[in-house]
């Protein structure tokens with residue numbers, strides 16, 4: 001058996017190598033390095049993939065996408081932004097960077113996502129934005145979150161860095177791609193993400209044309225016309241080489257999601273009956289594209305399990321080990337005794353198994369057997 005990796009990008013590349021190599025060389029030969037035709041083409045193809053009225057604004061990475069989204073919303077220092085405490089740091093980082101106040105909230109213990117009920121309790125007169133994070137590959141329950149935002153006149157910026165390609169299903173049965181339901185969606189093309197470049201990349205999406213225009217201006221030095229700057233903006237572009245690669249990989253995105261779902265189903269079947277282990281719950285109104293396959297270890301032996309797996313050649317990761325409000329840089333946003341019980345519990349219990357598009361049955365069996373043997 002080959003070495004088991006947390007993420008295997010080399011094997012994935014080997015299957016599309018001829019196409020990718022040619023597209024990269026084309027960019028170099030054309031010297032259209034900045035905002036060239038490959039960027040336009042990828043933007044148009046991603047718009048088509050996400051749905052008819054979605055405007056895509058490519059940018060340099062997922063963190064920039066979140067920052068640009070908040071900069072486009074005309075907020076003022078001290079405005080409150082509600083954000084889950086169980087997420088990657090980038091989500092809260094940009095809030096702090098812009099002088100806004102992150103208000104950290106708990107998540108649902110089963111889906112790991114924030115809910116409208118949790119958000120509702122954190123709304124104050126200073127709240128301006130909600131940033132739901134579609135964690136590990138499935139959507140938050142967006143319909144009630146949008147209704148809540150409507151009622152309180154709040155913006156919703158979806159952090160969709162981990163869930164590109166997943167579908168949210170409305171109560172009426174209609175489905176829509178994750179990230180297109182909030183006023184703005186943000187995504188990352190970091191190499192290990194479900195749609196990963198061979199370097200950094202990101203994008204924003206919105207169906208609001210005026211908002212799309214504001215976002216474009218912010219991402220381009222605050223200029224509507226070259227050399228006329230109406231706002232302070234940033235310089236955040238998707239590289240043409242990365243766009244060429246992403247344009248090819250976008251065609252495989254649904255097949256990649258299926259490969260991840262197949263691996264997740266195998267893990268489920270092999271691990272669902274293991275005592276002290278909880279398999280990931282599926283949000284009832286979302287498909288799951290498994291950016292991560294995350295288990296909960298409920299007998300307090302998560303770290304022992306991880307050491308055991310490492311010894312047996314099975315990599316694993318803890319996403320995320322520390323609640324945001326306990327991070328040195330963010331603790332001042334919360335009172336001293338601040339504690340969110342579910343976040344605390346998840347930080348102690350979660351462990352993510354290898355998840356990528358190249359896991360074969362032999363690898364999955366080995367991983368499942370190894371996990372089972374720890375609990376036997």
Ligand SMILES: *Cc1c(COP(=O)(O)O)cnc(C)c1O
Nearest residue numbers: 061062063088090161162188190
């Ligand atoms: C990866 C990620 C980001 C940041 O994306 P980068 O491209 O690395 O800047 C933001 N939020 C979440 C939830 C992520 O997983």
